[in-house]
Each structure stands twice: as C-alpha cells, then as structure tokens.
Amino acid sequence: MVGLMAVAVIIAVLPLLLILGTLVAKGASSLNLAFFTELPVPAGETGGGVMHAIVGTLMIVGTACLIGLPLGIGGGIYCAEYPGSRLATLTRFVSDVLNGTPSIVVGVFAWTWIVASQKHFSALAGSVALAILMIPMVTRTTEEMIKLVPHTLREAALALGYSRWRTSLTVVVRTTLPGIVTGSLLAVARVAGETAPLLFTALGSQYLSFNLDQPMAALPLVVFTYATGPYEEWHQLAWATALVLILVVLVLSIAARFATRRKFTQNG
Amino acid sequence: MAEATVRIATERLSAMYGKVTAVKDVTLGFATNRVHALIGPSGCGKSTFLRSLNRMHELTPGGWITGRVLLDGRDVYSSKVNPMQLRRRVGMVFQKPTPFPTMSIFDNVAAGLRVGEKRSRSEIAETVEQALQGAALWDEVKDRLKMSALALSGGQQQRLCVARTIAPKPEVVLLDEPTASLDPQGTQRIEELLFTLKQEFTIIIVTHNMQQAARVSDTTTFFYLGGMVETGATRQLFTSPAREETEAYITGRFG
Numbered sequence: 001m002v003g004l005m006a007v008a009v010i011i012a013v014l015p016l017l018l019i020l021g022t023l024v025a026k027g028a029s030s031l032n033l034a035f036f037t038e039l040p041v042p043a044g045e046t047g048g049g050v051m052h053a054i055v056g057t058l059m060i061v062g063t064a065c066l067i068g069l070p071l072g073i074g075g076g077i078y079c080a081e082y083p084g085s086r087l088a089t090l091t092r093f094v095s096d097v098l099n100g101t102p103s104i105v106v107g108v109f110a111w112t113w114i115v116a117s118q119k120h121f122s123a124l125a126g127s128v129a130l131a132i133l134m135i136p137m138v139t140r141t142t143e144e145m146i147k148l149v150p151h152t153l154r155e156a157a158l159a160l161g162y163s164r165w166r167t168s169l170t171v172v173v174r175t176t177l178p179g180i181v182t183g184s185l186l187a188v189a190r191v192a193g194e195t196a197p198l199l200f201t202a203l204g205s206q207y208l209s210f211n212l213d214q215p216m217a218a219l220p221l222v223v224f225t226y227a228t229g230p231y232e233e234w235h236q237l238a239w240a241t242a243l244v245l246i247l248v249v250l251v252l253s254i255a256a257r258f259a260t261r262r263k264f265t266q267n268g
Numbered sequence: 269m270a271e272a273t274v275r276i277a278t279e280r281l282s283a284m285y286g287k288v289t290a291v292k293d294v295t296l297g298f299a300t301n302r303v304h305a306l307i308g309p310s311g312c313g314k315s316t317f318l319r320s321l322n323r324m325h326e327l328t329p330g331g332w333i334t335g336r337v338l339l340d341g342r343d344v345y346s347s348k349v350n351p352m353q354l355r356r357r358v359g360m361v362f363q364k365p366t367p368f369p370t371m372s373i374f375d376n377v378a379a380g381l382r383v384g385e386k387r388s389r390s391e392i393a394e395t396v397e398q399a400l401q402g403a404a405l406w407d408e409v410k411d412r413l414k415m416s417a418l419a420l421s422g423g424q425q426q427r428l429c430v431a432r433t434i435a436p437k438p439e440v441v442l443l444d445e446p447t448a449s450l451d452p453q454g455t456q457r458i459e460e461l462l463f464t465l466k467q468e469f470t471i472i473i474v475t476h477n478m479q480q481a482a483r484v485s486d487t488t489t490f491f492y493l494g495g496m497v498e499t500g501a502t503r504q505l506f507t508s509p510a511r512e513e514t515e516a517y518i519t520g521r522f523g
Contacts (some may be wrong), residue, residue: 156366161356
C-alpha cells in the first residue's frame, strides 16, 4: 500500500519535474542579462530580450489585482459573514460556474464589451479579463479560509463590545490573512500564465509600453508568438520566455511567503 | 453576610432557539460583589441563561428571548440599549481560552479598550497593567508583553482572557465554565482569582463542577430542564437543599 502511494506521488510530481527540467535544459542557455533588460530585435538578428513583456505582464496582472482582489476578497468576506443570505448563495453559485468557464470565453467577453466598443485593443481590457478570472477563485478561497476561524474567537470579540464588522475585520480576517494572501497569490499565479484571454484584448506588442489604454506585450503572448513562429531562434526565445514566466510566478510565491510570515512564533 | 444591592436581575426570562425553549421563565437577582454559581446537568439551560444576560444569546441563529433582564434596574433589552455598549458593561469569559492569535499579550488585554470611549495611550498602558495584575498574570508576563498570546500556557491564556474582560471595567463578569479546559493548577488559580475579583465586580459563574461551586460561590442556583429549581446561599443549598431534585443532583444521583 505504501509502495503504491509512493508510485502515485512520483507520477503526480513527475510532470512538474519534467516541465521544469525541459524548460531549464532548453531555455536556460538563452538567459542572460540582456534578455531581461532589452527589447526584441527584428527576426533574423540574434540577441535582444523580453523586457517589454516582463513589464507588460507586471502591469496587466497588477491592474487585474487592483480590480479583482478587492472585489474577490470583499465577496468572500460577505459570503462568510452572511452565509445563509440569498446574495451569498447566488455569489457562490456564480463563482462556481465562473470558475469552470474556459478562459477564452472570458477573453471573448472582454473583447465584445471593451475592445469592440472602444474600437481598439488595450492592456486594460486584458486586465479586466484576468480580473474576471481571479474574482471567483479569490471569493471562494477567502470564504473557505474565514470559515476555518473558530466561532469562539468571533464570540470573544463580540463579547468585548465589538461591532460585527469590526469583529470580522480586526479579528476574523486578520487571523486568516495569511490564508487569504495565499489564496490571492494562487489566483495571481494562475492568471499570470493565461494566454487566451489576452490574445484578443492586450494583443501583444513589440515595444515597451506603460499605457494601459494601448496594446501591451505579456510573457504568455510572447511565448505563443515565438513558439508558433517559423524561426529556430524564436523557438529558443520561447523556451527562455516560458522559463522566465515560471520564475516570475515562483518569485511571487516566495515574496508572499515572506510577506505573510507569522509575526509571532508559537513558542515566543 | 450583609444584604447587598441587586446589580443584575431577570424577570420571567425565557430563552429560545427557534421553537425550542432552552430557559423557562426564570426570575432571579444577583447581588453586587458576590460570586454567584449556576449549576445543573448538561443541557439544563444555564449557559443559555448566562448568554441572555449580555445579549450574546441573540447572536446565535434563531436565538430570542421573552421577559426582562435588568441591569441596575434598567431593561437591557429595551430598544434604547445598544448591545455593544451593554457588552462592555457585562463582560464574559468563555469555556475555552480565546486569546486573539494575531495580537500580542498587551494588545489582547487592550482589545476591549480600543472600542467605545476614547482613551489615551498612557491610559491604555496603565489599564492593561492593572487588568493583568487583577488577573494575577502581571508578574508572569510583564517582561514579554509584546509576545504572542499563544506563547502562554492554557491556564495563563485563560487568565489573559479574564484580564481582557476586566480591563474595560465592566460591572458584571460572566464566566461560562472557565476552568473546564484547564488542569487542576490552572483551575485553582482561576478560583483564587474570583475571591479578589468579587471585591470589584459582580460575578456569575456557570460550572459543571459542584465542588467548584461550593468552593467559590456565595450563592448558588440549580437549573434543571431549562427551569430554575432552587436558589439560595451556597452553604445552605449544599447542606440542606429545599427541593428533592437539588438534593438528588448534588449528591450525584443524576446529571
């Protein structure tokens, strides 16, 4: 039985190791400082980098966080505070449906409502699409995390004369903050790699841009463009960019670990 | 024992969960600066009764009451009373120690001082020290006030909760089986505490443990099946109970 489980664990972990291994093997050789600090060069020339896409991903995902995290966390707190209310039931149902919606459908939605009506592609449309993907994930994890806080803690605060919302924010949410941050980061990591919703919203670009109202490059889009392109150098760049994308997600997770490290240790 | 004024009293108080009645028609007064024990078997309604006194009962889904609860002669269920303000005057300590895990020892005790009336920083620091001394915890924690409250032992955590409850200087302190999760030593510390606390507060303690009631309380009330069976001076209730059910319970024949 233990042997079987060990085999299952190995099979489960194997894809991750293979992906990381392949990325490092094929992409690491193209990584150098220029790759992070320079813009792409025309096809046929060697060198250049993907700084525009790193900046673009940070901007698009950052804006998506500004839109999605407050809404998602707020929704989760509401669902946990008023679990039996109709609005909470509805929110839960909609979140579950939205969680299962293919990301390309969300992209088409953002295209219809923002890109088509504005008549041009924009990074903001991409951020909105990613925010729509984040909200249900964050809402559900926030609610689940808050539900783990013992009822006795809530009662203790209420018995001190705390109002319901003060109890919720200063005791319950505060206690579960590391969990909420972790859930939010999982959502960020998940959407940082989304390609489909960006294809018809942020579109991609060869230039460094800080204008959210204009098309913008993003790491997944660069991977897509280079990987499907006709040149061997491009394929190399695609591997390297994919590796960078993974590294960005990894850095985000590690940063979150540091940010939410317990203020106190259990034993003082 | 001289007659003391009644601090908190109930008049025909019944407490319900939805359609189920947990406390039936209890009229009872609690004198100032005394320790009052509520005893009775599990499910007899003593905890629900206690939670009705500071309006915690109504926070349970389906919880509602009929009758009146009078604090200094005024009905706490009147529409003019803000339950949050009431709970600052009638504090509560729970069965399990409930320190706020993200707060330091100091901040835990200060938690109740940061709501309600504004207090200065130095005033808060002073009150925290008094409360910790009042809870007989100051000497053990004075050098590590900034440390997590979770670093304390269970018994210390419960005394921290007592300090947190008495810091805003309530008039009445309710204790819901405060020693149920403590070891004998922790239990003894809490019991000793009650003797000093009663000089300042009116104390009502729910307990499963009859020896505890006999040791710490001045008056005892016996609850059974949601109703009050008998109330009186502790010594009298334990030595010569008026009712047969009381005698059966305290001699261990049921419950």
